[in-house]
Amino acid sequence: MKTALTIAGSDSSGGAGIQADLKTMLANGVYGMSAITALTAQNTTGVTAIMEVTPEFLKEELDNIFADIYPDAVKIGMVSSAALIQTIANSLREYHAANIVVDPVMVATSGARLISEDAIAALTQELLPLASVVTPNIPEAEVLSGITITNDKEMTEAARIISETYHCAVLCKGGHKINDASDLLYKDGQAQWFHGKRIPNPNTHGTGCTLSSAIASNLAKGFSLTDSVRRAKDYISGALEAMLDLGKGSGPMNHGFHLTGEFIRSAEDCQ
Numbered sequence: 001m002k003t004a005l006t007i008a009g010s011d012s013s014g015g016a017g018i019q020a021d022l023k024t025m026l027a028n029g030v031y032g033m034s035a036i037t038a039l040t041a042q043n044t045t046g047v048t049a050i051m052e053v054t055p056e057f058l059k060e061e062l063d064n065i066f067a068d069i070y071p072d073a074v075k076i077g078m079v080s081s082a083a084l085i086q087t088i089a090n091s092l093r094e095y096h097a098a099n100i101v102v103d104p105v106m107v108a109t110s111g112a113r114l115i116s117e118d119a120i121a122a123l124t125q126e127l128l129p130l131a132s133v134v135t136p137n138i139p140e141a142e143v144l145s146g147i148t149i150t151n152d153k154e155m156t157e158a159a160r161i162i163s164e165t166y167h168c169a170v171l172c173k174g175g176h177k178i179n180d181a182s183d184l185l186y187k188d189g190q191a192q193w194f195h196g197k198r199i200p201n202p203n204t205h206g207t208g209c210t211l212s213s214a215i216a217s218n219l220a221k222g223f224s225l226t227d228s229v230r231r232a233k234d235y236i237s238g239a240l241e242a243m244l245d246l247g248k249g250s251g252p253m254n255h256g257f258h259l260t261g262e263f264i265r266s267a268e269d270c271q
Contacts, residue, residue, distance in 0.1 A: 008077030015252025016206030023255035028217035035061040044247030073220035078105035082122035089126035103212035128166035159186035203251035
């Protein structure tokens, strides 16, 4: 069985972060492991508290994972401090990690910055050059490229700038009223669009975490980056189309929408 590691924060409501990543990895047929960067107290309506781990503890987590069950792919989610980012980068280099997917969670949908300027600097200088692919949304791509994105042409140009600057592939995610569910993969100087359909589901908590973890899972299984992106988009479409409706805010998706068998049946189903 192939393996994948997620390095990210914990979401107590289970819809994003480590919890979404591990569900996604299981659903995509790989053994998931986690190195937690922070604990969060949150639900579908918002986050009320965050407690970061220390760089020393994060290093212990990573050392134990790589020394025992070496991951075939690594997904990195939100890491809010420069010290933690440096710790991750050092460990990835030390253990020669491969198939690294970086979801650069930096900017909220509202446009508000989620991490400090020194953390952004560490992310761009230390992590992005190690990435196989980076998966920014529109606001994050604007920060990384330094240009404003309002149309297809600017989205392509931003992806090109990021790819050439940090020497990695870029999956620039649509949304934010630009291309809706269509994403742009830029690698090796070539741009490829992945067109999707807009699914009328307001429960989209954890979509970015889920997409990047699905890409990592497929890379771990030996699929090319192009095929991994396509399979990940198909998976997330299915999870959204399942129309799970939990919580009072923007709820989670059904990560196990395609799982079948005796052990997922309810007592009512068995009657």
